[in-house]
Amino acid sequence: MNYLLPSLRLWLVTILICVVGYAGMMLAFAQTVTPWRADGxxxxxxxxxxxxxxxxxxxxxxxxxxxxxxxxxxxxxxxxxxxxxxxxxxxxxxxxxxxxxxxxxxxxxxxxxxxxxxxxxxxxxxxxxxxxxxxxxxxxxxxxxxxxxxxxxxxxxxxxxxxxxxxxxxxxxxxxxxxxxxxx
Structure with a gap:
């Protein structure tokens, strides 16, 4: 039980970095380099x-x-x-x-x-x-x-x-x- 809270924090930080952060960086890069393609x-x-x-x-x-x-x-x-x-x-x-x-x-x-x-x-x-x-x-x-x-x-x-x-x-x-x- 004493590992549950640190595991949840690690999971949350990983989600924020790998999903939100990475996706945001890729979208910003695409919008800068090729905005027409980034918009579909x-x-x-x-x-x-x-x-x-x-x-x-x-x-x-x-x-x-x-x-x-x-x-x-x-x-x-x-x-x-x-x-x-x-x-x-x-x-x-x-x-x-x-x-x-x-x-x-x-x-x-x-x-x-x-x-x-x-x-x-x-x-x-x-x-x-x-x-x-x-x-x-x-x-x-x-x-x-x-x-x-x-x-x-x-x-x-x-x-x-x-x-x-x-x-x-x-x-x-x-x-x-x-x-x-x-x-x-």
Whole structure:
């Protein structure tokens, strides 16, 4: 019994230092160095939050570019991979459904990132090839010239790793917001 009070004091000091102190220091550091990311990278349109630049959201309407499939159903609280084996019947069925949704054929194969979910299931980016693959559908639905849409996609593509990872990617939310600004 004589160890109870010192143990509780030690527990309280540990909680204050490790939880409150450490979390406060990390938040202050993040707010100083990268405030936009520390606040969730929230994208606003006319003062209204429409999403986060770092978390994928589902787009299913043909007039928008579609993101990668999500094993977490685009729920940021449940970010995780599916943990399905490559031989899983469920994974095969999901891939076949996705391929059919895009209308892919052996002559026009679907880029791999549009079929497979990312590791966390919430990757907000698709490859440049994945975005360009969707240009025909979006241009036709919106009544835009394909060349104009290809230029828009290419202008928003970037290489996140510079020379170390030169494959270009596109943020789907930013691309779809740019489409809406075109007014078509």
């Amino acid at each position: 990278s929230i994208v606003e349109v006319e003062g209204r939050a429409v999403g986060s630049a770092l978390v994928a959201q589902e787009f299913t309407v043909p007039r928008y570019f579609w993101p990668r499939p999500s094993a977490a159903d685009y729920d940021a609280m449940g970010a995780a991979g599916s943990n399905l084996s490559p031989t899983s019947d469920d994974l095969t069925a999901r891939a076949q459904e996705t391929i059919a949704r895009y209308g892919a054929t052996p002559a026009t194969p679907l880029p791999a990132d549009l079929v497979a979910a990312s590791g966390g299931g919430l990757d907000p980016h698709i490859s440049l090839d994945g975005a360009l693959y969707q240009v025909d559908r979006v241009a036709q639905t919106r009544g835009l010239p394909q060349a104009e849409l290809r230029n828009l996609v290419t202008s928003l593509a970037f290489a996140p790793g510079g020379v170390f990872a030169p494959e270009r990617i596109v943020n789907v939310l930013e691309l779809n917001l740019a489409l809406d600004r075109l007014g078509a």
